[in-house]
Amino acid sequence: MTSSVGTKTFEELSPADFQRELEGDAVVLDTREPHEHAAAHIAGSELVPPAEVTARIDELAPDTGQRLALYCRSGNRSARAAEELGALGYTDVVHLGGGILAWQEAGLPVVEPEGMTADQRMRYSRHTLLPEVGVEGQLKLLNSKVLLIGAGGLGSPTALYLAAAGIGTLGIIDDDVVDASNLQRQVIHTTDRLGMPKTESARVQIEALNPDVEVEEYRQRIGPGNILDIIGDYDIIVDGVDNFPTRYLMNDASVRLRKPVVSASILAFDGQISTFVPFEGPCYRCLYPTPPPPEMAPSCGAAGVLGVMAGVMGLLQANEVIKLVAGIGEPLVGRLLLYESLGTRFTELKVRRDADCPICGPNAPEIDESELGKFPDYELFCAGRPGALAE
Amino acid sequence: MATVKIPPVLRPKTDGEAEVQAGGGTVGEVLGELTSHHPDTRGQLFSPEGDLNRYVNVYLNDEDVRVLDGLDTSVQTGDTVVILPAMAGGR
Numbered sequence: 159m160t161s162s163v164g165t166k167t168f169e170e171l172s173p174a175d176f177q178r179e180l181e182g183d184a185v186v187l188d189t190r191e192p193h194e195h196a197a198a199h200i201a202g203s204e205l206v207p208p209a210e211v212t213a214r215i216d217e218l219a220p221d222t223g224q225r226l227a228l229y230c231r232s233g234n235r236s237a238r239a240a241e242e243l244g245a246l247g248y249t250d251v252v253h254l255g256g257g258i259l260a261w262q263e264a265g266l267p268v269v270e271p272e273g274m275t276a277d278q279r280m281r282y283s284r285h286t287l288l289p290e291v292g293v294e295g296q297l298k299l300l301n302s303k304v305l306l307i308g309a310g311g312l313g314s315p316t317a318l319y320l321a322a323a324g325i326g327t328l329g330i331i332d333d334d335v336v337d338a339s340n341l342q343r344q345v346i347h348t349t350d351r352l353g354m355p356k357t358e359s360a361r362v363q364i365e366a367l368n369p370d371v372e373v374e375e376y377r378q379r380i381g382p383g384n385i386l387d388i389i390g391d392y393d394i395i396v397d398g399v400d401n402f403p404t405r406y407l408m409n410d411a412s413v414r415l416r417k418p419v420v421s422a423s424i425l426a427f428d429g430q431i432s433t434f435v436p437f438e439g440p441c442y443r444c445l446y447p448t449p450p451p452p453e454m455a456p457s458c459g460a461a462g463v464l465g466v467m468a469g470v471m472g473l474l475q476a477n478e479v480i481k482l483v484a485g486i487g488e489p490l491v492g493r494l495l496l497y498e499s500l501g502t503r504f505t506e507l508k509v510r511r512d513a514d515c516p517i518c519g520p521n522a523p524e525i526d527e528s529e530l531g532k533f534p535d536y537e538l539f540c541a542g543r544p545g546a547l548a549e
Numbered sequence: 550m551a552t553v554k555i556p557p558v559l560r561p562k563t564d565g566e567a568e569v570q571a572g573g574g575t576v577g578e579v580l581g582e583l584t585s586h587h588p589d590t591r592g593q594l595f596s597p598e599g600d601l602n603r604y605v606n607v608y609l610n611d612e613d614v615r616v617l618d619g620l621d622t623s624v625q626t627g628d629t630v631v632i633l634p635a636m637a638g639g640r
Binding site: 402501 | 554556557558567593603604605606608611612613616631633634635636
């Protein structure tokens, strides 16, 4: 055994010489961090972050005579690791001078995740590092289409984080313009965009954040006449609307088209959220068969809302969307989560499918193609005249 | 005694209280005690015939009383009764 502290006992190889190591019996180690390895690495190399080299070398190369070929980004970390291994008694250590940068400069091949550009591999590296997401999950996000109903309190944080996460297409429906009273909670808008249509203001912010995201603007109110055309193009709907007629319309249309809806609402210091996946779990009507009378249903405009509530509940919605798209975790299907911000308390309630649900229950009337776009009068229904639904 | 959680829209009718203690062996009795202490809540919770209004959900702990025995569902000491109307705020 040679004692080698302070003495250089390892050899520095050029990219061409290092490439020959790949054909020999050397153990090739990438001494960078996991996100760097995920973005691009030399085929056949094993990732061992610098802090783990001495701890893991026993398992990777029990024989101190084993030839080890190390590389990192520019050659510094692999040289340090080679020195440490020399100190441990490894006698046959080489490293790549100039690192993978020199390797790529020399035109030599690296393994990169398929379907993502180099910029995307960097941008989403903290996602792709998560085993639950990985490159596969990130590609699902990049290929997904999510529709936000409203670019207001809930829609603002949801849109920002979904855009940052790389959702491929974000549709935004809103017919309103940015008002000074919005800015206390609608964080996608800015003071210098007062008076701008909210869909346009949201687009400006999203495009500045992430050019990967395609923004579809719908400067209109959603209603029975346009809802099927709009939601038909999307994978998931995020409901943050401020009125019951639209919530019931949204529910009934999404059940007909079998689109999942992530639904939240906020008022004062309280919020609710649930995820409705048609026929897998309950729908909005299973939870709330009839709307409350107007005195039981004040709006944020009338009753006030803590701005932070929009952020908390909007981001819980974004979290649900990402889980649904990536197919991971347990979405809030059949569960209603309540959040009380004054007490900082979460309460979870069970929501069952209603056997008598007129929309998704087993006895709900079949709706054929010609009736698909016909909806009852929700304004009358929500004004306390349930008979309106029977027409 | 059970703890009754009062939603924001009903708090003006419970002197602002978010939680109220009420006794009773069933959900109906607990809500009855609530309405006798805070009479203004009665019209919001119950129809003139004494049934729970359809737009108000009531949970015993985490389960909707509609899938239990409704107002006859028995209540143990320490249980929580959650009153939950739909909310639509989002903007």
